[in-house]
Amino acid sequence: MSDVERRRAIAARLRDARRLSGFSQGQVAKRMDMHRPTVSEIEAGNRRVSADELKQFAELYDVKMAYLTGETPETLDLDDPRVQLAARELKKLPPETLDKLLQALAALRTEDKDKI
Amino acid sequence: MDRKALTLQAIQAASDMRDQLDFDQFGPVDPYRAAELLGVKVVFLDSSMEGFYFKQTPARILLSSLRPVARRAFTCAHELGHHIFGHGSTIDQLQEDDRVDSVKPNEVLANAFAAFFLMPSVGLRGAFSRRGWTCPTATPIQMYTVACQFGVGYVTLINHLSYTLGEITAARRKELERWAPQRIRRELLEDEYDALIIVDEHNEAASFDLEKEAAILLPLGAQVSGHALQYVRSLEGFELYQAIRRGRGKVSGVHTAFEVRVMPKTYVGAAANRFVEDPDED
Numbered sequence: 371m372s373d374v375e376r377r378r379a380i381a382a383r384l385r386d387a388r389r390l391s392g393f394s395q396g397q398v399a400k401r402m403d404m405h406r407p408t409v410s411e412i413e414a415g416n417r418r419v420s421a422d423e424l425k426q427f428a429e430l431y432d433v434k435m436a437y438l439t440g441e442t443p444e445t446l447d448l449d450d451p452r453v454q455l456a457a458r459e460l461k462k463l464p465p466e467t468l469d470k471l472l473q474a475l476a477a478l479r480t481e482d483k484d485k486i
Numbered sequence: 487m488d489r490k491a492l493t494l495q496a497i498q499a500a501s502d503m504r505d506q507l508d509f510d511q512f513g514p515v516d517p518y519r520a521a522e523l524l525g526v527k528v529v530f531l532d533s534s535m536e537g538f539y540f541k542q543t544p545a546r547i548l549l550s551s552l553r554p555v556a557r558r559a560f561t562c563a564h565e566l567g568h569h570i571f572g573h574g575s576t577i578d579q580l581q582e583d584d585r586v587d588s589v590k591p592n593e594v595l596a597n598a599f600a601a602f603f604l605m606p607s608v609g610l611r612g613a614f615s616r617r618g619w620t621c622p623t624a625t626p627i628q629m630y631t632v633a634c635q636f637g638v639g640y641v642t643l644i645n646h647l648s649y650t651l652g653e654i655t656a657a658r659r660k661e662l663e664r665w666a667p668q669r670i671r672r673e674l675l676e677d678e679y680d681a682l683i684i685v686d687e688h689n690e691a692a693s694f695d696l697e698k699e700a701a702i703l704l705p706l707g708a709q710v711s712g713h714a715l716q717y718v719r720s721l722e723g724f725e726l727y728q729a730i731r732r733g734r735g736k737v738s739g740v741h742t743a744f745e746v747r748v749m750p751k752t753y754v755g756a757a758a759n760r761f762v763e764d765p766d767e768d
Contacts, residue, residue, distance in 0.1 A: 390529065392755015396766035406765075432527065432756060452542055455574040462579065467533040471577075474531055474548060481543040 374415075376440075381415035383438050384427060387477055388413070391431040401430055433477045446472040487591050493650070496598030499570060503603060512609035514636045514691040517563040518757050520603075521547060526569055528562060528757035536578040537561040539568040550580075551752045555681065555695055556639040562757075563603050567596030601646050605636050610647070617688050621653040626665035627673065631684045635691050640667050675701060675726065677718075684724075685737075685744070693745045696729040697753070702746060703727075709739040713763075714748040733763040 371379070388398060395413070399406040402423070411417040419427070428435040436442045448457045453475070460468060501511060507523050509515050521528050527544050530551040537558075540546040547565040549558045561578065568576050573592050588594055613632050614621050624632070626640075633643040641663065648659040671682045681700035685691075689705075696702060702715065703724040710717075710727065712735035718726040729748040737744050749760035 389754060390756075392530070392753060392759040393762070394764050394766040397759075397762060397764055400765065452540070453575055456538075456577050459577045459579070463577065464534060467535055470531050470533040471535070471538060471548065474529065475540060475546075478527075478529065478546060479544075 377418060378415035379440050380419060380424070380438060381413050383440060383444075383477075384419070385413045386473075387427070387431040387433045387438060390433065390474055390477055393430070398430065402426060428479070432479050434479050437477045443476060444473060445469065446476040448472070487589070487594070489594060492591055492594045493598045496567070496595050497602045499567070500599050500603035500606070503566075503570060504606075512606055512612060514609070515604065516637070516693055517559050517566060517600075517604065521562060521566055522758065524566070524569065526566065530558070530753055530755060530757065530760070532752055532754050534580055536580055537565045538578070539565040539573065539576045541569075541573070541575045545569050549757075551754055554639060555697060555700075556633070556637060556642070559637045559695070560600055560604065560639065560642055563600035564596045566603070567599030568592065570599070571595055598650075601642075601650060604638050605643065605646050607651055610636070610643075610651075610653075613688075613690070617686070621647055622655070622658060626662055626670055627684075629662060630667065630670050631686055634683045634685065634694070635689055637691065637695070640665075640670070671701075674703070674721075677701075679728070686724075687741055689740070689744065690742060691744060692742075693747055696746060696748050697751045698729050698732065698748055699751065700729045700748075701726060702729065704737060705740050707739050708737050710746070711736045711738070714761075715746060731763070731767055732761065734761050 395409045396406050399409045408417065412419055424438055425435060428438055434442060446453065448460060453460060504511055507520055518528055525544055526547055528547045528549065530549050532551045534552060535550050536553065537550065538548040540548065547562060549561055564578065613635060614624060619628050629643060630640050633640045644659055644662050647653040648656065671679060679701035681697060683694050683696060683700065683702045685694060685702065685704050687705040694702065703726055706723060706725060708725055712733055714729060714731050714733040714735040715727040716730045718728050732748055732750055735746045737746060747761040753760050
């Protein structure tokens with residue numbers, strides 16, 4: 371993956387993670403002590419994000435750092451042991467609902483060390 | 487399955503939870519505050535389900551932002567039930583009618599827990615008697631007022647009073663059910679609003695949650711701080727306000743001061759962030 375592609379991939383994850391947190395770009399700018407256009411530029415993939423900033427974003431959005439960097443998948447698998455018990459019921463959900471649910475679960479921070 | 491035993495177990499757990507969290511045994515409670523105190527994170531998603539309990543560390547509750555605000559609160563308490571009973575990850579699919587009795591013991595437990603945690607019997611009886619009303623004869627608007635105070639839906643309260651507590655007869659329940667919340671809103675207000683909360687002078691709840699554009703009736707003389715609510719007009723015994731901005735407003739000049747919290751419509755995001763003022767709204 372080129373630098374540009376990597377930056378864009380992180381940008382897309384940052385945008386999804388912010389939406390999942392419920393914050394607007396303006397609210398994020400205030401909390402990250404950034405100008406609002408900086409947040410827009412980051413989410414458009416036009417500005418590089420430092421490792422330190424990524425860590426702050428992960429904390430603010432309550433998501434996994436590895437999710438933002440793209441090290442973990444965008445969505446949770448139905449075979450994942452954490453949802454296995456509910457998998458049969460989950461399969462009954464409308465596909466769109468299931469997708470949204472599994473995507474959110476893939477992003478949200480966990481403290482279970484072996485499942486980061 | 488012994489429903490009675492499960493219900494008794496749920497009543498005890500609901501009471502224990504109030505003790506554990508230092509909530510009083512009778513008054514209205516905020517299930518989101520309870521989740522926060524228990525270290526359970528709540529997130530709203532715009533997807534068609536009731537809720538999802540995700541067992542991990544930290545535990546998560548996912549709720550549908552497409553459901554009415556009071557329904558979400560009930561589902562939040564229901565998922566908290568799964569949490570405290572140590573159940574595994576559970577999906578609760580969309581339900582049109584909360585009287586469809588589940589055949590799964592875990593669901594019966596979680597439902598009864600939610601009902602008694604949010605609507606303790608003694609607290610409900612007190613809410614009616616303090617106002618000079620009685621359960622069996624309460625009008626739809628009176629029922630609606632009590633439902634608002636406990637943060638639950640009108641039909642949820644009526645079902646609990648009828649099926650579970652036996653405080654109102656089946657015939658009376660059917661009469662009350664003919665009054666949909668929409669009809670109650672039209673009876674009280676000339677204007678059309680998507681949602682309405684009634685807070686009267688006897689209110690004991692510490693907070694009320696509203697979506698933007700919803701209407702709220704406050705007791706005469708109420709003073710509102712902040713920019714979340716806008717005054718509309720006075721009507722008999724009440725001041726009508728509308729939720730216009732995300733944020734919080736403190737209401738004073740009433741018997742017990744309380745807070746009104748406004749979130750965006752069909753808000754997606756962490757429950758903890760839903761009332762944070764948004765500079766992008768300017």
